[in-house]
Amino acid sequence: MKERTTALIDPAGRLRSASTMLRSLQVYEYSGIESLLESKSRAEDLLCIVLDGDFSNVEEVKCLLERDGLPPLLLVAVSDAEEGKRWLDHGAMDFVVLPGRREELDSRIGAMMSWKSTLLNPAHQELLHRKTLRRLAHDLKNPLNAVFCYAELLLMDEHLTPTVRTDIEHIITNANVLLETLDSKVNFHREETESQPAGDERS
Structure with a gap:
């Protein structure tokens, strides 16, 4: 995975003086959120942002976190808990x-x-993808089953014209295709998950 970095907005230097970890990380320093937003090439690769709340505008953080993709996590140093709640x-x-x-x-x-790091891990992202697919399949199968059942009820009407009967049969056929496709996708991902050894992470 591409190396990710940490951004630091610390004009007064109080965060660096209080942190041993910041001295050992790959850190890019910025004068404020605005300068960070202007540096698009680096901002896209950020793992997290550590900033001094006394030198940053809380309203600007919304622009930073509305970027496409997974936004960086933001840790703010504040003077009191009430100010911290406002940042949250x-x-x-x-x-x-x-x-x-x-x-x-x-x-x-x-x-x-x-x-x-956990959120960016390919194995974790694949797991989220599978869960989303299963949830989507479940949500779609209920209305599809309703379409299928109501169409079959309509076919029981002996007074249907041949054209209408053919149209209803098309509805049933396509509803069946969709249901089978959803079932096969869900079963495939379930079997793949069960066959994967515990703790196995794919790159």
Whole structure:
């Protein structure tokens, strides 16, 4: 997988001084959210963003998190919990109060990077795809079964014209094709999942 990086918005330097982890990561520093948004090539590869809330506008974070694809996770350093809640309401993943709880900064950065790495893992994405497919198949099968059953009831009418009868038979045929296709897709992914050894991750 392509290497992902961390963005840091820390004009006063208080996050770097409070974090040992930030010194060991591949970090790109920006003066603010606006400059990060302008740097599209790097922003697309970001794993997470750590920023000093005292130097950032909470309203700007919405633009950052509305990007296509999986947005970076955002950790904000704030002066108090009330300010942190406001950031959470605007899309931040987590916050840490500084300077009162400096010891939490590294653990929260590490947790965010672990979460994002899991989300980006191909095996995890494949699992989500299979779950989505099964849910979609289930949601589609109920109305398709209704179409199939009502069409069969209509065929019981002895007064149908040949043209109408043929049209209804087409409905039944195509409803059957869709049901069989959904069943085969769901069964294929179920068998593939069951045959995959536990802990096996595909790249």
